[in-house]
Amino acid sequence: VGPRNLFLIIFPEAYNDCEDNQTRNRGFSKRGDNECEQDEGTQRIGGPFGSKRPTLSGSGNGDIYQSRGGSGSRRDSWKSEAEGGESGDTQGPKVTYIPPPPPEDEDSIFAHYQTGINFDKYDTILVEVSGHDAPPAILTFEEANLCQTLNKNIAKAGYTKLTPVQKYSIPIILAGRDLMACAQTGSGKTAAFLLPILAHMMRDGITASRFKELQEPECIIVAPTRELINQIYLEARKFSFGTCVRAVVIYGGTQLGHSIRQIVQGCNVLCATPGRLMDIIGKEKIGLRQVKYLILDEADRMLDMGFGPEMKKLISCPGMPSKEQRQTLMFSATFPEEIQRLAGEFLKSNYLFVAVGQVGGACRDVQQTTLQVGQYSKREKLVEILRNIGDERTMVFVETKKKADFIATFLCQEKISTTSIHGDREQREREQALGDFRCGKCPVLVATSVAARGLDIENVQHVINFDLPSTIDEYVHRIGRTGRCGNTGRAISFFDPESDSHLAQSLVKVLSDAQQDVPAWLEEIAFSTFVPGFGGSTRGNVFASVDTRKGKSTLNTAGFSSSQTPNPVDDESWD
Numbered sequence: 265v266g267p268r269n270l271f272l273i274i275f276p277e278a279y280n281d282c283e284d285n286q287t288r289n290r291g292f293s294k295r296g297d298n299e300c301e302q303d304e305g306t307q308r309i310g311g312p313f314g315s316k317r318p319t320l321s322g323s324g325n326g327d328i329y330q331s332r333g334g335s336g337s338r339r340d341s342w343k344s345e346a347e348g349g350e351s352g353d354t355q356g357p358k359v360t361y362i363p364p365p366p367p368e369d370e371d372s373i374f375a376h377y378q379t380g381i382n383f384d385k386y387d388t389i390l391v392e393v394s395g396h397d398a399p400p401a402i403l404t405f406e407e408a409n410l411c412q413t414l415n416k417n418i419a420k421a422g423y424t425k426l427t428p429v430q431k432y433s434i435p436i437i438l439a440g441r442d443l444m445a446c447a448q449t450g451s452g453k454t455a456a457f458l459l460p461i462l463a464h465m466m467r468d469g470i471t472a473s474r475f476k477e478l479q480e481p482e483c484i485i486v487a488p489t490r491e492l493i494n495q496i497y498l499e500a501r502k503f504s505f506g507t508c509v510r511a512v513v514i515y516g517g518t519q520l521g522h523s524i525r526q527i528v529q530g531c532n533v534l535c536a537t538p539g540r541l542m543d544i545i546g547k548e549k550i551g552l553r554q555v556k557y558l559i560l561d562e563a564d565r566m567l568d569m570g571f572g573p574e575m576k577k578l579i580s581c582p583g584m585p586s587k588e589q590r591q592t593l594m595f596s597a598t599f600p601e602e603i604q605r606l607a608g609e610f611l612k613s614n615y616l617f618v619a620v621g622q623v624g625g626a627c628r629d630v631q632q633t634t635l636q637v638g639q640y641s642k643r644e645k646l647v648e649i650l651r652n653i654g655d656e657r658t659m660v661f662v663e664t665k666k667k668a669d670f671i672a673t674f675l676c677q678e679k680i681s682t683t684s685i686h687g688d689r690e691q692r693e694r695e696q697a698l699g700d701f702r703c704g705k706c707p708v709l710v711a712t713s714v715a716a717r718g719l720d721i722e723n724v725q726h727v728i729n730f731d732l733p734s735t736i737d738e739y740v741h742r743i744g745r746t747g748r749c750g751n752t753g754r755a756i757s758f759f760d761p762e763s764d765s766h767l768a769q770s771l772v773k774v775l776s777d778a779q780q781d782v783p784a785w786l787e788e789i790a791f792s793t794f795v796p797g798f799g800g801s802t803r804g805n806v807f808a809s810v811d812t813r814k815g816k817s818t819l820n821t822a823g824f825s826s827s828q829t830p831n832p833v834d835d836e837s838w839d
């Protein structure tokens with residue numbers, strides 16, 4: 265019995281289960297179901313790729329699958345942390361993982377990859393700014409008039425030229441305005457908010473944090489996944505290098521005591537996943553009275569039905585300054601209209617909206633290919649493609665955690681060096697997997713949607729959608745793991761007409777908007793599933809290209825400053 269057969273004997277229904285699961289979920293908006301961050305406080309113990317089937321639970325062999333309630337349990341699972349899960353009174357053993365500290369040497373802090381051949385093409389992208397009295401865009405870092413230390417750090421990070429989202433967002437944030445910004449994946453949104461906030465903090469003369477049981481950060485940044493918030497923290501640490509500003513990161517899957525120890529040493533910029541943040545606030549280690557900046561990265565995800573209620577709780581926490589008294593910033597590559605409307609509750613009514621290119625559009629530096637592949641041929645096709653790719657770094661996205669384990673195991677058996685990341689793996693394993701992928705030890709990373717957003721990994725040349733996601737937004741984020749910062753990349757998607765037809769129409773639109781070839785068979789499927797007045801089952805108005813306030817806006821190429829909206833924009837009342 266070969267290893268693959270052995271796997272199938274032990275988990276005979278693994279493959280079909282995954283497919284069933286995926287099919288069952290089709291047709292529903294899976295916003296809220298898709299795997300994202302799950303900050304539950306208990307620890308999972310897994311096999312080579314983490315999760316074990318629930319049926320093994322309690323087998324007494326130490327190989328226990330700590331059930332997380334299946335897909336769709338995200339809210340509950342991370343709530344359990346906020347409600348005391350971390351203290352170990354829910355399920356499973358207490359989390360003891362303490363992530364290794366990041367390297368402290370300057371070379372590591374400022375390590376970066378090169379911008380690509382298409383970096384300058386960013387300047388040709390149309391930018392739309394809506395809202396009243398938008399400050400003009402800046403063309404250079406010098407125009408931003410940042411302090412010397414920040415300028416030094418920018419130079420050490422290898423930034424010489426602003427990206428469009430930076431040209432527009434930096435002056436808006438420096439002017440103290442609230443902002444909702446939408447720009448393509450990999451185009452520098454993180455620095456677009458970090459730099460002006462740090463500049464503000466420096467200008468306000470932030471004093472060095474000192475040890476205190478209750479810390480009161482000036483800035484809170486939230487993001488939907490642990491790895492992403494850690495990445496944002498590393499960027500914050502890089503740009504604040506040599507200043508008094510202390511950034512701290514806290515996220516689920518790690519020991520709570522460790523998070524607390526990081527915080528009490530001083531905290532000006534708190535980077536957090538929502539579950540851990542609420543937990544720490546509940547434990548009175550963080551006070552909110554000094555919060556001047558609240559940033560929601562991947563804001564559409566942070567406001568959707570998965571995280572939205574917790575974000576609302578956050579802004580209504582005792583001490584949290586009202587929206588009039590804080591500056592709130594939202595960034596994403598996608599912004600469905602209905603989520604834009606929800607965002608109004610968080611933002612001042614005169615917030616500005618910046619759209620670089622088409623809201624929700626795919627990055628044009630990614631060459632997209634769609635292949636018609638039925639579910640039973642997918643594995644063979646995957647192996648064929650990976651063998652052709654060789655050692656180039658490739659992310660393979662699948663729809664379920666079980667499938668991620670299954671495909672990763674399968675590829676290893678095929679002698680393709682593979683690791684995996686998904687929400688049923690322990691945090692230690694997730695970080696190890698990402699590390700092995702980053703350094704090239706494992707050039708293939710099989711992932712669920714937990715890795716779809718925000719992750720900025722050097723040299724990811726290929727993304728393969730083994731399973732297409734259920735929403736086109738998720739597709740845009742996934743393929744955005746390649747083709748970053750002006751570099752080129754390739755995305756190959758397996759389209760199974762049995763389960764993916766609902767996506768055909770929006771996929772055709774995304775492909776054609778990004779000037780990609782659209783296969784005739786895909787157009788045919790899109791046509792045959794045509795829904796008049798297409799709202800799409802998955803994403804409100806799929807191709808929203810404007811601020812939903814419908815204010816008049818101005819179109820600019822990124823090199824020129826915007827004029828302002830002449831008319832009142834609020835024809836819809838949110839407050």
Ligand SMILES: Nc1ncnc2c1ncn2[C@@H]1O[C@H](COP(=O)(O)OP(=O)(O)OP(=O)(O)O)[C@@H](O)[C@H]1O
Pocket residue numbers: 376377379422423424425426427430447448449450451452453454455596597717718719720744748749
């Ligand atoms: N002005 C710049 N010059 C050079 N490199 C830059 C510049 N701005 C950002 N970068 C680099 O580009 C990469 C992508 O940036 P970032 O991760 O902020 O993209 P993003 O827009 O947030 O993407 P996503 O939508 O996937 O979250 C990072 O490695 C970042 O350091």
